[in-house]
Structures are given as C-alpha cells and as structure tokens.
Amino acid sequence: xxxxxxxxxxxxxxxxxxxxxxxxxxxxxxxxxxxxxxxxxxxxxxxxxxxxxxxxxxxxxxxxxxxxxxxxxxxxxxxxxxxxxxxxxxxxxxxxxxxxxxxxxxxxxxxxxxxxxxxxxxxxxxxxxxxxxxxxxxxxxxxxxxxxxxxxxx
Amino acid sequence: xxxxxxxxxxxxxxxxxxxxxxxxxxxxxxxxxxxxxxxxxxxxxxxxxxxxxxxxxxxxxxxxxxxxxxxxxxxxxxxxxxxxxxxxxxxxxxxxxxxxxxxxxxxxxxxxxxxxx
Numbered sequence: 020x021x022x023x024x025x026x027x028x029x030x031x032x033x034x035x036x037x038x039x040x041x042x043x044x045x046x047x048x049x050x051x052x053x054x055x056x057x058x059x060x061x062x063x064x065x066x067x068x069x070x071x072x073x074x075x076x077x078x079x080x081x082x083x084x085x086x087x088x089x090x091x092x093x094x095x096x097x098x099x100x101x102x103x104x105x106x107x108x109x110x111x112x113x114x115x116x117x118x119x120x121x122x123x124x125x126x127x128x129x130x131x132x133x134x135x136x137x138x139x140x141x142x143x144x145x146x147x148x149x150x151x152x153x154x155x156x157x158x159x160x161x162x163x164x165x166x167x168x169x170x171x172x173x
Numbered sequence: 174x175x176x177x178x179x180x181x182x183x184x185x186x187x188x189x190x191x192x193x194x195x196x197x198x199x200x201x202x203x204x205x206x207x208x209x210x211x212x213x214x215x216x217x218x219x220x221x222x223x224x225x226x227x228x229x230x231x232x233x234x235x236x237x238x239x240x241x242x243x244x245x246x247x248x249x250x251x252x253x254x255x256x257x258x259x260x261x262x263x264x265x266x267x268x269x270x271x272x273x274x275x276x277x278x279x280x281x282x283x284x285x286x287x288x289x290x
Binding site for chain 2: 127
C-alpha cells in the first residue's frame with residue numbers, strides 16, 4: 020500500500036514513519052481537518068470521516084488542556100483490545116499539523132510515540148515556510164477539499 | 174508490582190560494572206515504567222525497541238516450541254542490551270558496555286524482577 024500526499028515534502032517523512040512504527044493507517048492534516056497526506060486508507064469517505072473526527076478530538080482536547088492551564092495539547096492515545104489510535108499535534112514551518120495513526124497489536128504505543136518524535140523532526144526539517152493564510156471561505160474550502168481528495172486517491 | 178521497590182532494584186543493577194542503565198518496561202506497550210539511566214541514553218527509545226524485540230523473539234521462540242522466553246542477550250559492537258521477562262507483563266532491561274559481566278548483571282536483573290513482583 021502506498022502513501023499519498025498533497026505536497027511532496029511530506030512523502031519521505033510519512034513513508035519512514037509508517038515503515039518504522041508499523042502503523043496501519045496514518046493521516047497528516049491541518050487542525051481544521053484538511054488532509055495533507057494519508058497512508059492505508061482505500062476510500063475517500065474514510066479519509067474525510069477520520070480527518071473530521073481527528074480534528075474534532077484535537078480541538079476538544081486542546082480546550083480541556085486550556086482549562087487545566089497546561090501549555091498545549093501534544094499527544095493523545097486510545098487503546099482498544101485490537102487497535103490503538105494515536106493523535107499528535109506539532110508545529111512546522113507550514114503551521115501546526117496533526118498526525119493521526121491507527122496501529123495494531125503487531126506494534127506498540129512506545130514505538131508509535133518514538134517514531135512520531137522522528138516524524139515531527141523530519142517534517143520540521145522538510146516543511147516549507149509559508150505566510151499565514153487569510154480566512155477560509157466556504158467555497159474555497161470545498162474546492163480545496165475536493166482537490167485534496169482527488170490527489171489522495173488519484 | 175511494588176512501586177516503591179522499583180528504583181532501589183534498578184539501582185542495584187546499575188552498580189554492576191559495565192551497566193550504563195537499567196529500566197522496567199511495559200512489554201506490550203514499550204513504555205518506560207521506571208528507569209535509572211546514564212545521561213545520553215534515550216530511555217523511551219530503548220523501551221520501545223526492547224518491547225518490540227521481546228515480542229518478536231517471543232513469537233520466534235513460540236514457533237520453535239522453545240517455550241516462553243526468559244532472558245535475551247543482544248551483543249553489539251559497542252555494548253549489549255539485556256532483557257529479562259518479569260511478572261505482570263514487565264521487562265527488566267539493562268544497557269551495558271562490552272566490559273560487563275553478563276552473568277552478574279543477569280543475577281541482579283533476576284533479583285530485581287523478584288523484588289518488584
């Protein structure tokens with residue numbers, strides 16, 4: 020299964036992360052849920068759902084963290100009997116990003132966390148610096164979303 | 174697990190000549206439970222990789238009908254990684270240089286496993 024990316028600088032760090040930690044599914048996205056890269060998903064609707072849910076979980080966790088007067092939400096892990104879900108937030112020159120990884124019993128949260136740190140370092144090193152974007156208009160958002168999904172499943 | 178006994182047990186392992194650090198690791202998760210490490214050793218990396226190594230070697234032992242694994246000695250050019258299976262899904266891990274007396278280190282690891290059980 021191959022990784023798909025919207026922007027080429029994401030490819031090498033994502034492939035390394037998946038190869039090293041053995042994640043079954045991975046998304047890299049903005050905090051608003053715009054997907055920049057994916058690995059393991061086969062249908063666009065799954066990517067859209069996972070991105071929306073991941074962004075929502077990150078946003079609500081960040082609010083809880085604020086209530087606790089902690090500096091920032093960084094990682095969140097959910098462990099089920101057969102799968103784990105890891106959600107991490109990090110900063111790059113491209114702005115803040117989220118990584119969502121689903122992993123199975125053939126790997127561990129320790130490995131996912133370890134290689135998440137490497138993923139963050141790789142992305143920080145590779146990310147192009149961009150000027151802050153203006154407010155996102157509904158029409159632009161829909162167009163961007165459709166273009167991103169088309170790229171991810173080309 | 175007797176949490177208050179973790180650090181003294183690890184300290185005794187690190188007193189063995191050549192041991193650079195000792196840890197208790199959650200085997201399934203690959204996470205650090207307790208550690209006593211020299212500066213420069215990445216505890217989270219050792220824990221994650223030790224957990225993964227133990228799981229894979231455990232599967233290898235199972236397919237050869239060798240039974241459950243008890244002790245792993247990974248000798249490398251600059252030192253060694255020692256793993257001993259403890260109770261409650263814990264691993265006792267020691268990071269050593271190549272001058273270590275493996276038998277003595279193993280004995281202390283075994284004692285640590287018994288103390289924290």
